[in-house]
Amino acid sequence: MKKLNLLLTMLLTLTVILSACGTNGDSSEGQKDCEPDSSAIKAGIVTDEGGVDDKSFNQSAWEGLKAYGEEYCLDKDEMYGYAQSNQDSEYESNLTRLTQQDYELIFGIGFKLKDAVQTVASQNPDTKYALVDDVAEGDNVASVTFKEHQGSFLVGVAAALKSETGKVGFVGGIDSPLINKFEAGYVAGVKSVDPSIEVDVRYAESFSDAGKGRQIAKSMYDSNVDVIYHAAGGAGNGVFTEAKDIKAGDSEANVWVIGVDRDQYEEGSVDDSNVTLTSMVKRVDVAVQDVIKRTIEGNFPGGEVLEYGLADGGISVADTNEEAYTDEIASKVKEWKEKIQNGDVEVPQTREELEGFVSNLE
Amino acid sequence: MKLQKLTGAWIPVVSIIFGLLAGAIIMLLFGYNPLAGYIALWNGAFETPYFTGETIRLITPYILSGLAVAFAFRTGLLNIGVEGQVLVGWLASVWVGTEFSLPMAIHLPLAVIVAILAGGIWGFIPGYLKAKYQVHEVIITIMMNYIALYSVNAIIRNVLTDRDDRTENVAETASLKVSWLSDLMPNSNVHAGIILALVAALFYWYFIEKTKYGFELKAVGYNPHASQYAGMSVKRNIMLSMAISGGFAGLAGAMEGIGNFGYMTLNNGFTNIGFDGIAIALLGGNTAVGVVLAAGLFGVLKNGALNMPLSAGVPHELVDIITALIIFFVAASYMIILLRHKLIKLYTDFKNKSKKGGANK
Numbered sequence A: 001m002k003k004l005n006l007l008l009t010m011l012l013t014l015t016v017i018l019s020a021c022g023t024n025g026d027s028s029e030g031q032k033d034c035e036p037d038s039s040a041i042k043a044g045i046v047t048d049e050g051g052v053d054d055k056s057f058n059q060s061a062w063e064g065l066k067a068y069g070e071e072y073c074l075d076k077d078e079m080y081g082y083a084q085s086n087q088d089s090e091y092e093s094n095l096t097r098l099t100q101q102d103y104e105l106i107f108g109i110g111f112k113l114k115d116a117v118q119t120v121a122s123q124n125p126d127t128k129y130a131l132v133d134d135v136a137e138g139d140n141v142a143s144v145t146f147k148e149h150q151g152s153f154l155v156g157v158a159a160a161l162k163s164e165t166g167k168v169g170f171v172g173g174i175d176s177p178l179i180n181k182f183e184a185g186y187v188a189g190v191k192s193v194d195p196s197i198e199v200d201v202r203y204a205e206s207f208s209d210a211g212k213g214r215q216i217a218k219s220m221y222d223s224n225v226d227v228i229y230h231a232a233g234g235a236g237n238g239v240f241t242e243a244k245d246i247k248a249g250d251s252e253a254n255v256w257v258i259g260v261d262r263d264q265y266e267e268g269s270v271d272d273s274n275v276t277l278t279s280m281v282k283r284v285d286v287a288v289q290d291v292i293k294r295t296i297e298g299n300f301p302g303g304e305v306l307e308y309g310l311a312d313g314g315i316s317v318a319d320t321n322e323e324a325y326t327d328e329i330a331s332k333v334k335e336w337k338e339k340i341q342n343g344d345v346e347v348p349q350t351r352e353e354l355e356g357f358v359s360n361l362e
Numbered sequence B: 001m002k003l004q005k006l007t008g009a010w011i012p013v014v015s016i017i018f019g020l021l022a023g024a025i026i027m028l029l030f031g032y033n034p035l036a037g038y039i040a041l042w043n044g045a046f047e048t049p050y051f052t053g054e055t056i057r058l059i060t061p062y063i064l065s066g067l068a069v070a071f072a073f074r075t076g077l078l079n080i081g082v083e084g085q086v087l088v089g090w091l092a093s094v095w096v097g098t099e100f101s102l103p104m105a106i107h108l109p110l111a112v113i114v115a116i117l118a119g120g121i122w123g124f125i126p127g128y129l130k131a132k133y134q135v136h137e138v139i140i141t142i143m144m145n146y147i148a149l150y151s152v153n154a155i156i157r158n159v160l161t162d163r164d165d166r167t168e169n170v171a172e173t174a175s176l177k178v179s180w181l182s183d184l185m186p187n188s189n190v191h192a193g194i195i196l197a198l199v200a201a202l203f204y205w206y207f208i209e210k211t212k213y214g215f216e217l218k219a220v221g222y223n224p225h226a227s228q229y230a231g232m233s234v235k236r237n238i239m240l241s242m243a244i245s246g247g248f249a250g251l252a253g254a255m256e257g258i259g260n261f262g263y264m265t266l267n268n269g270f271t272n273i274g275f276d277g278i279a280i281a282l283l284g285g286n287t288a289v290g291v292v293l294a295a296g297l298f299g300v301l302k303n304g305a306l307n308m309p310l311s312a313g314v315p316h317e318l319v320d321i322i323t324a325l326i327i328f329f330v331a332a333s334y335m336i337i338l339l340r341h342k343l344i345k346l347y348t349d350f351k352n353k354s355k356k357g358g359a360n361k
Helices: A002-028 A057-071 A090-100 A111-123 A148-162 A177-193 A210-222 A233-249 A284-296 A327-342 A351-361 B010-029 B034-046 B049-074 B082-099 B104-133 B137-160 B179-184 B193-210 B212-222 B224-229 B234-261 B273-283 B288-305 B308-312 B316-331 B333-360
Strands: A043-046 A080-083 A105-109 A128-132 A141-146 A167-172 A198-203 A227-231 A256-261 A276-282 A305-308 A315-317
Touching: A043 A057, A043 A090, A043 A284, A057 A080, A057 A105, A057 A284, A080 A090, A080 B308, A090 A105, A090 A111, A090 B049, A105 A111, A105 A284, A111 A128, A111 A141, A128 A284, A141 A284, A148 A177, A148 A227, A148 A256, A148 A276, A148 A315, A148 A327, A167 A177, A167 A210, A167 A233, A177 A198, A177 A227, A177 A327, A177 A351, A198 A210, A210 A227, A210 A233, A227 A233, A227 A276, A233 A256, A284 A305, B010 B034, B010 B316, B010 B333, B034 B049, B034 B288, B034 B308, B049 B082, B049 B179, B049 B193, B049 B212, B049 B234, B049 B273, B049 B288, B082 B104, B082 B137, B082 B234, B082 B273, B104 B137, B104 B234, B193 B212, B193 B234, B193 B288, B212 B224, B212 B234, B224 B234, B234 B273, B273 B288, B273 B316, B288 B316, B308 B316, B316 B333
Parallel strands: A043 A080, A043 A105, A105 A128, A128 A141, A141 A305, A167 A198, A167 A227, A227 A256, A256 A276
Antiparallel strands: A276 A315
């Protein structure tokens, strides 16, 4: 027993000594050669369960916040930071946590945070909140939405032009009004090029289950689908895994993935080739920075709904994979983009609108 | 079943210290200040009344899921199905809460009782199969978890709503939120369920220790053959044990349904309340007091950990490792007992040897 006590004492001493070292090490970091901008505000994001390394939506938001931090020369966790949620029950905790740490502007990333943002915003009327991807009520809440249907329409055009089998696929996350917007736009884009192309639409019922995404992708590719557009966050990573697997086994295989939210070119890289045809880029980072800037200027859009689209660069189509995304596809996509911006084409946002759209084509 | 017999309050305390030290070493290795990290952990759980409330809110279902697992353990059964029973109980409580309009005095108890019954039935099925056909309860309960997860999702989508991803909010008459608790810890989601959970722990202790049924359940757990010989019905006790265990789990689900959230969303995956319950039951040595304390530890660690990345800059991946290490050391307390025996033995051997050595000279 005495020995145990001795051992414990030694370990404790060690900890105290080493922790002193730890503190020293920290202070030498974070040296910067610029001065923080005094007009900056303390801004943070609360992610959904994907986390800031989901290679998609949350990551894009975090990149926007980091860019803001660099621009104004701010210290992470001092003036900007994020809280990751692992479960639905943590949204409110995390929002309140940031609020109590004197964050002035807090973003809830994802429509799953809608209830939590509304609750916390009504409890803390002096703090500003922004909800990305859905519309929340409250004078101190700004709602940030995107015209995903437009971007999805354009990648649908690209998919239709790329497909050789006449069958393309769509893998959604959770079957919800938001993801239906992607679906409707995509299907409309495909059918606009060639109404005879079949679109296989399936939902993973998850934004994080990569296994499920992979399963769906496998069954789609097996049934002759050659281009899959995913709007499934982390579950969509499974689509990439499956496509890369096929490509690694047979370099001649004609399988393509269309990424979402960020330019997912890197995700598709396999040996010398790349399975990412293009990506429907939703610049959450642009929106995050825009809302912060407006707030700094004193124009926080509380109670308003901001809608980012093709015109303001909030939505775009990636052309990183030059080999696959040929000039022909690029020019066609550009054509359709102009038609959308001119108002010649009204892209459907729901399944009902899509039905009307498709029946008009025939 | 040695874990049941752990005695001595010092073992868990030493285990927690070991766990904290191991976590500290991890933080040091990655260049973070462990003291700042642990202060952030503590503050995250208790700094303001809000966080205290959230910690209590988190502890509430943990107590019940821990009791559920522990109850089955006492009868020698491993109920891995608490997770599914929680989901079923959650759904049942929300169903009663949204679909009926009744005065509170009937509505709230009804929601709670239906949740307990739903969980109990979900637990009874594997119990019945085990008793009648000797199918191993671990396999069935694991599978029943998946059945529960996907059935519950399907019911939310197609029965309770029209293809929506969450249900309506439960009526106020079925809500466990009470104003005096909410006023005490403003804005937090703390609810009266904690009282129910503590009452459940009391019931657990009374039932296991003081009643004939509890004695029979324990006897079956220790030695089913001897119990059979003594005239007890092993089959009946297995079914009873699983059903009551499921009832505790169903109540844990009600804590989320009519306590914390007040609604139910589609679940991407398991809630982990049930799986954590296994660790909590083992940590607590399958006793009522132990389970409550272990649930407390889990709640504090889980809620406090959310604060570590923000206040101390420790990345959340590391935080997960650290909390897992603390739990690991506590769970491995048996290892510490062994270590203690070894140390004592070494010490006495050393003493004896040096004495003998002295005599030889």
